[in-house]
Every structure is written in C-alpha cells, then in structure tokens.
Amino acid sequence: MGKADRESQTxxxxxxxxxxHIGEKSYEEELAEKKAQVVTHIGKYCGKINDxxxxxxxxxxxxxxxxxxxxxxxxxxxxxxxxxxxxxIPVSDCLIEDxxxxxxxxxxxxxxxxxxxxxYNEDTGRGLMRHILVRKGASTKQIxxxxxxxxxxxxxxxxxxxxxRRAHPEITTIVQNINxxxxxxVLGERExxxxxxxxxEDVLMGLRFRISPSSFYQVNSxxxxxxxxxxxxxxxxxxxxxxxxxxxxxxxxxxxMSAKAAHVTGIELNAQAVKDAKANAxxxxxxxxxFIAADATEYMTRMSQNGERADVIVMDPPRSGSxxxxxxxAASLKPSRIVYVSCNPExxxxxxxxxxxxxxxxQEAFPVDMFGFTEHVEVILSMKYCGKEKN
Ligand code: SAH
Numbered sequence: 154m155g156k157a158d159r160e161s162q163t164x165x166x167x168x169x170x171x172x173x174h175i176g177e178k179s180y181e182e183e184l185a186e187k188k189a190q191v192v193t194h195i196g197k198y199c200g201k202i203n204d205x206x207x208x209x210x211x212x213x214x215x216x217x218x219x220x221x222x223x224x225x226x227x228x229x230x231x232x233x234x235x236x237x238x239x240x241x242i243p244v245s246d247c248l249i250e251d252x253x254x255x256x257x258x259x260x261x262x263x264x265x266x267x268x269x270x271x272x273y274n275e276d277t278g279r280g281l282m283r284h285i286l287v288r289k290g291a292s293t294k295q296i297x298x299x300x301x302x303x304x305x306x307x308x309x310x311x312x313x314x315x316x317x318r319r320a321h322p323e324i325t326t327i328v329q330n331i332n333x334x335x336x337x338x339v340l341g342e343r344e345x346x347x348x349x350x351x352x353x354e355d356v357l358m359g360l361r362f363r364i365s366p367s368s369f370y371q372v373n374s375x376x377x378x379x380x381x382x383x384x385x386x387x388x389x390x391x392x393x394x395x396x397x398x399x400x401x402x403x404x405x406x407x408x409x410m411s412a413k414a415a416h417v418t419g420i421e422l423n424a425q426a427v428k429d430a431k432a433n434a435x436x437x438x439x440x441x442x443x444f445i446a447a448d449a450t451e452y453m454t455r456m457s458q459n460g461e462r463a464d465v466i467v468m469d470p471p472r473s474g475s476x477x478x479x480x481x482x483a484a485s486l487k488p489s490r491i492v493y494v495s496c497n498p499e500x501x502x503x504x505x506x507x508x509x510x511x512x513x514x515x516q517e518a519f520p521v522d523m524f525g526f527t528e529h530v531e532v533i534l535s536m537k538y539c540g541k542e543k544n
Contacts, residue, residue, distance in 0.1 A: 164248050171236040173526040175248055180211050184522060187530040191520045194502035199515035199534060206379050211249075211525035214373045216355075218254035218287045219339060220244065222265065222272045229266040231258050231285060239275045249526055253323065254287035257298060260320045261285055268309045273302075278335050281307070286330075286339065288364065290355030291374035295325040297353040299366045301332050301339060314347050325349050328366050340367050352429070357381070358409045360437045368426040369402040373523040380494065380521045380531060381409050384467060387492045387519075387535035390414050394464035397486070399449040399479075404430030406467055406494070408439055414465075417442040420449045450479040457485040467492040474500025477507050484511035491536045496523070498532055505536075512541035 164175045178186075184205045192202055208214060220231040223241035230243035245259050246252075265272065265282050273280035284301035298317070300307075307313070307329060314327055326349030332341030344351070344366065352365045357374065358381055364370045371377040384406055388396070390413035398407030401419035403426050411417050419442060421427050427446040434442050445452055449468075456463075463486040468475065474497060483491060491513055495501035505515055513536040523531045 166232075166242055166244050166247075169235055169242045170233055170244060172233055172247075173249055174528075175526040180207065180525065183526065187522065187528075188520060190528075191498045191518065191530060191532055194498035195505060195515070195518060195532070195534075198502065198505040198509060199518045201517040203517070203519050205520040205522050205530060206376075207522045208373070208376060208525050211522075213248065213250060213252050214375065214525060215247075215250045215254075216289050216291050216374055217370070217372045218247070218250040218258065219284060220258050221284050222262070222282045224272045229262050229272055231262045251287070251289050253296065254289060257287050257296070257317075257321050257324065258285055260317060261298070261300070264313055264316055268313055270308065270313075275335075278303075283332060284339050286366065288353055288366075288370070290353050290364075292356040293354050294323065295353040295355070296321075296323055297349075297364075297366065298324055298327045299330050299340070300327070300347075301330045301341070303331075303333055305329075305331050305343070305345070310347065318348065325353060326351055330366060357405060360405075360408055360433075362403055362405060362408075362433050363429050363436070364403060365425045365429050367423060368429050369423070370405075371523065376521055376523045376531075377405075380523065380533060381406060383519045383521065383533045384492055384494055385410055385413065387490075387533060388413075388465050388467060389490060389535070390465065395462070397453065397463045397466045397483075397488075399453070399466060399468040399483070400470045401430060401444065402426050402469075404433050404442070404444060406469060407442055408433060408437060410467070411439050411442045415441065418463075419444040420447055420452050422446070422448055450476065450482045453479075453482040453486055457482065462486055463488045465490045465492065467494070469494035470500075472497040472500065475504045475507075480504060480507040480511060484508075484513065487538075489538050493532075493534055493536065495532045495534075496529060498530065501532055501534075508536055510541075512538055514539045 232244040271280045273283040286299040288297045327347040329345045331343040396414045396417045398419040407417040407419045430444040518534040
C-alpha cells in the first residue's frame with residue numbers, strides 16, 4: 154500500500170474519540186516517533202535499538218473490540234467515553250478495529266433498541282446493558298461476543314440471542330458477563346454462556362490456543378507472530394534450559410518456546426487464563442510445560458527459597474511494568490538470560506535500572522508496532538548476567 158493510500162484514510166471521530174490519532178501523520182513518521190520514544194526511555198540502558206518493525210497494513214488490526222452502551226436522546230448508541238468524561242462518542246466504523254466486530258456491535262445496538270432493553274447509566278448506576286466485547290480469532294475466524302450486563306436478568310434473552318445469530322451466523326459463542334459494580338473495569342466476575350463453548354480458539358505460530366473472555370490475548374495477531382519470533386530468538390535456547398514464562402496469560406510465549414527448552418513453568422495471576430493455559434498445553438500435546446496460578450514474584454521467591462534455579466526467564470508484564478521485588482526474585486533464580494517483552498517503554502526503562510543493580514545488562518532492543526495510530530509501542534529485549542561488580 155502506498156503512502157497516499159494510507160493518508161487517504163480518514164476517521165470522522167478522531168477529534169473527540171482520543172483512542173488513536175489516525176490521519177495526523179504518515180505511518181512512517183509515526184514509526185520514527187515511536188523509535189525516538191523507545192530511545193528516550195531505554196537508550197541509556199541498551200546500546201542497540203533497532204527500527205520499529207511496522208505493520209504491513211496498519212488498519213483494522215484489533216482482534217478485540219470493546220464498546221460501551223449509552224443513550225443519546227432516544228437512540229441507543231455504542232462507542233467510547235470522551236476522555237475523562239462519561240460522555241459517549243458513538244463510534245460505528247473504527248479504522249483500527251476489526252470490521253466484522255464493528256458490524257456485530259452495530260447490530261447489537263439496534264437489537265437493544267428494538268427489544269427496548271434498558272441501557273446502563275454510569276452516573277446513576279441504573280440500567281442493564283453496559284458494554285460489549287467482541288473477540289475474533291484472526292486465523293480461525295471464530296468470534297466471541299461478550300455482553301456485559303449490570304444484573305443477571307436479561308429480558309427476551311433467548312430471542313435476543315436468536316436474532317443476533319441470525320444476523321451474524323459467523324458468531325461462534327455468546328457470553329453474558331455480569332458486572333454489578335460501579336467501576337471502570339469492563340468485566341465482572343460472573344458469566345453465563347448463552348451460546349457455544351464460552352471461548353474462542355486461535356492458531357498462532359502453528360499452535361492452537363483457547364481464549365476465555367477475561368484472558369489476555371495480544372490484540373494484533375499478525376504482529377504477535379513478529380514479536381514472538383523475536384522473543385524465541387532472544388531467549389537463545391538450545392533444548393537444555395529451564396525456562397520461566399512470567400506473566401504468561403494463556404501460555405502463548407512459553408508454549409512457543411517449549412520445543413526448544415527442557416522445561417517451561419508459566420506463572421499467571423488470572424485463574425481463568427491459567428485454566429486456558431492448561432487446556433492449551435494438553436490440546437497441543439506439550440508435556441514439558443506446567444502452569445501455576447500465582448503472583449509471579451511470590452512464586453519465584455518460593456522457588457529460590459527451595460533452592461531451585463532457572464536458566465532463562467521471559468517476562469511480559471502489563472503496562473504498569475514489573476516491580477523491584479519481582480526483579481530481585483527473578484535475579485535470585487540466577488538465570489543467565491532474561492527476555493523482557495514490554496508494552497510500555499517508560500516502565501521498561503525503570504525496570505532496566507533495577508535489573509542493572511542485579512547485574513543484568515540489556516543487549517539489543519527490537520521495537521514492534523502492535524498498536525498502529527496510537528502512541529503505544531511494544532519492545533522486546535534480552536538481558537545477560539554480566540556480574541554485579543561491573544555496576
Ligand atoms: N504473555 C502473555 C500475557 C501478557 S499480559 C501473552 O503474550 O499473551 C500480562 C499478564 O500478566 C496478564 O495475563 C495478567 O493477568 C498477568 N499478571 C499481572 N500481574 C501479575 C502478577 N503479579 N503475577 C503474575 N501474573 C500477573
């Protein structure tokens with residue numbers, strides 16, 4: 154796709170939505186700015202920072218689409234909150250989100266209107282329909298729709314589901330999630346499967362993964378393969394290593410590495426994700442991996458107290474990054490290499506300073522663009538143990 158094609162894409166919501174800044178600059182300029190951002194935050198800890206690996210087609214890449222329901226006069230709308238407010242900006246055709254997901258959200262909005270369901274009001278805490286989450290397996294094309302409601306009662310539920318499936322036979326599962334708390338969290342803890350298996354599957358790097366509603370799964374499938382290939386390379390595995398996959402989600406990175414490792418331990422806090430991870434290992438006949446539902450710091454500390462060691466630690470924390478306690482716990486297992494997958498260069502920089510004190514030095518960083526037209530950038534790098542005395 155030429156530069157002109159990229160620049161011809163415009164979005165009517167860009168001024169108010171705030172989720173991305175499409176149309177403001179060319180994709181090439183954006184990638185250059187993202188590299189500069191990475192250099193600013195980690196330049197002093199990492200000698201070599203590569204150019205950002207950009208997307209082949211930077212549109213409609215999001216395989217997970219979320220919208221909040223609201224009402225403007227008599228009309229039910231779905232969209233996003235204007236930054237810092239409870240005002241809903243209706244978004245019906247987003248350029249970075251999966252187009253099929255957008256179409257499903259439009260249908261659900263119409264169905265809420267025609268079934269006369271009550272839309273939830275953030276300010277009063279009253280009403281039923283709160284959010285919708287659509288997830289699609291980029292490779293399998295399986296689609297999950299999660300309808301988040303404020304209470305378990307869902308009037309006309311069966312007819313609603315039947316209408317939705319009639320309009321979108323491509324949907325493979327529909328889940329009702331109940332979130333009765335006044336919170337900014339989208340999902341609550343209770344779930345009812347309204348149709349299908351309650352999860353979708355996707356194929357990544359030749360392995361099949363099941364993904365439940367609350368489990369983390371990278372939103373940009375094409376770029377995830379670029380990222381994971383780099384992670385596998387950065388781990389430098391020979392087949393003999395004991396690997397820890399910390400913050401492992403549904404086990405994707407650890408499973409992709411398992412063929413080149415002696416053993417992998419995945420550690421993850423979210424119990425639903427760990428359930429997925431265990432099912433995924435079984436499904437792919439991987440026997441040298443096991444998963445622990447625990448806080449990564451606590452579990453690694455216990456391992457170290459029991460005299461256990463690791464050769465390679467892979468870590469992929471949320472945007473808030475890791476903690477000093479995690480860094481100390483990781484170092485206490487004496488790995489020769491640590492692979493850090495980060496979605497926030499700022500917290501990565503902070504964490505690299507802590508790793509430096511433990512004797513770990515970053516070698517080479519590979520930024521990957523997973524989130525085109527937003528300010529976010531992913532970075533992967535590997536650290537080697539160089540000895541504390543060189544501090
Ligand atoms: N590596 C996975 C998931 C990365 S997202 C992938 O590539 O898909 C980060 C994950 O860290 C989330 O699944 C989150 O639930 C988990 N997490 C957050 N805090 C944690 C902690 N203290 N200990 C273990 N896991 C944690």
